Amino acid sequence: MRNDPFFRTYSPRQEAMSRVSQSQQEAMTRPASTGTVSELMDQYIVREEPYYRTVADEVELYEAAYSVRMPMMLKGPTGCGKTRFVEYMAWKLKKPLITVACNEDMTASDLVGRYLLDANGTRWQDGPLAVAARHGAICYLDEVVEARQDTIVVIHPLTDARRQLPLEKKGELVEAHPDFQIVISYNPGYQSLMKDLKQSTKQRFGGLDFNYPEHEVEAEIVAHESGVSIDVAKNLVHIGERARNLKGHGLDEGLSTRMLIYAGSLITKGVAPLAACRVALVRPITDDPDMRDALDSAVTTYF
Numbered sequence: 001m002r003n004d005p006f007f008r009t010y011s012p013r014q015e016a017m018s019r020v021s022q023s024q025q026e027a028m029t030r031p032a033s034t035g036t037v038s039e040l041m042d043q044y045i046v047r048e049e050p051y052y053r054t055v056a057d058e059v060e061l062y063e064a065a066y067s068v069r070m071p072m073m074l075k076g077p078t079g080c081g082k083t084r085f086v087e088y089m090a091w092k093l094k095k096p097l098i099t100v101a102c103n104e105d106m107t108a109s110d111l112v113g114r115y116l117l118d119a120n121g122t123r124w125q126d127g128p129l130a131v132a133a134r135h136g137a138i139c140y141l142d143e144v145v146e147a148r149q150d151t152i153v154v155i156h157p158l159t160d161a162r163r164q165l166p167l168e169k170k171g172e173l174v175e176a177h178p179d180f181q182i183v184i185s186y187n188p189g190y191q192s193l194m195k196d197l198k199q200s201t202k203q204r205f206g207g208l209d210f211n212y213p214e215h216e217v218e219a220e221i222v223a224h225e226s227g228v229s230i231d232v233a234k235n236l237v238h239i240g241e242r243a244r245n246l247k248g249h250g251l252d253e254g255l256s257t258r259m260l261i262y263a264g265s266l267i268t269k270g271v272a273p274l275a276a277c278r279v280a281l282v283r284p285i286t287d288d289p290d291m292r293d294a295l296d297s298a299v300t301t302y303f
């Protein structure tokens with residue numbers, strides 16, 4: 001699950017830095033040669049194999065892309081496995097993974113770093129992008145269209161042959177570590193004109209398409225993640241497929257695999273299937289009474 005303790009997520013503006021201990025902050029600002037680097041990167045190593053059900057040839061393609069350190073863009077609707085895939089690939093490639101949940105308040109300094117004031121004066125604090133570039137992690141910018149365009153351009157020099165990150169305020173040019181790679185995710189159906197990536201950004205990335213897996217595979221994932229039987233999982237997937245057919249006919253987004261897993265988890269906890277589906281599937285995605293009734297009746301067809 002996303003909130004497994006072994007995945008550390010940077011959430012800029014959510015007191016991310018204040019959650020980093022003093023000693024870690026010091027480690028981040030120390031030069032790379034003091035031997036504390038592996039200690040620093042240690043917290044970003046994915047230790048246990050994340051459960052990831054391969055859907056097509058995405059694992060081989062990603063491995064090839066990583067071997068040439070191609071920046072990658074994972075495209076697909078919310079809740080279809082993009083984040084889980086990166087976690088799995090970081091584990092498989094044995095590379096540290098630094099995840100940044102993008103939002104519109106995020107600034108370039110949140111990514112790159114800033115001077116902090118403390119009792120001894122000011123000291124530089126690398127941001128997550130600088131930490132990843134300096135020490136060789138995979139830097140995953142999750143839901144990148146949420147960030148403002150002027151923030152996103154700071155990744156440009158890292159995504160071409162230069163592989164450099166200028167820390168302008170500090171007057172330092174960081175040469176990316178050979179292991180460094182940048183990965184972004186975004187939901188193509190979701191962006192508006194205001195919130196699309198610039199072509200000059202898009203064209204720096206290789207792209208992998210993600211979507212809801214086909215019936216049997218999605219049922220297998222739902223059963224594994226929620227603990228319901230495969231038959232119950234298949235019914236949940238049927239409901240998901242019904243709802244996905246309503247996308248564009250009153251629903252903005254289809255039901256995600258994540259939502260089906262939530263419903264399954266409630267059923268595993270003993271909640272009656274009808275109530276579980278109402279809470280986890282129907283109520284969250286629509287406020288429209290007719291649509292709600294249509295989805296509720298789809299649920300009663302299967303449970």
Ligand SMILES: Nc1ncnc2c1ncn2[C@@H]1O[C@H](COP(=O)(O)OP(=O)(O)O)[C@@H](O)[C@H]1O
Pocket residue numbers: 001002051052053054055076077078079080081082083084085185221225257258261
């Ligand atoms: N191919 C897959 N293998 C394993 N789990 C998956 C897969 N696809 C989706 N999931 C499950 O769905 C949940 C949501 O996926 P996530 O990666 O968070 O979606 P996204 O990042 O695309 O919004 C995950 O926590 C995981 O439980």
Ligand SMILES: [Mg+2]
Pocket residue numbers: 079082083142143185
């Ligand atoms: Mg995600």
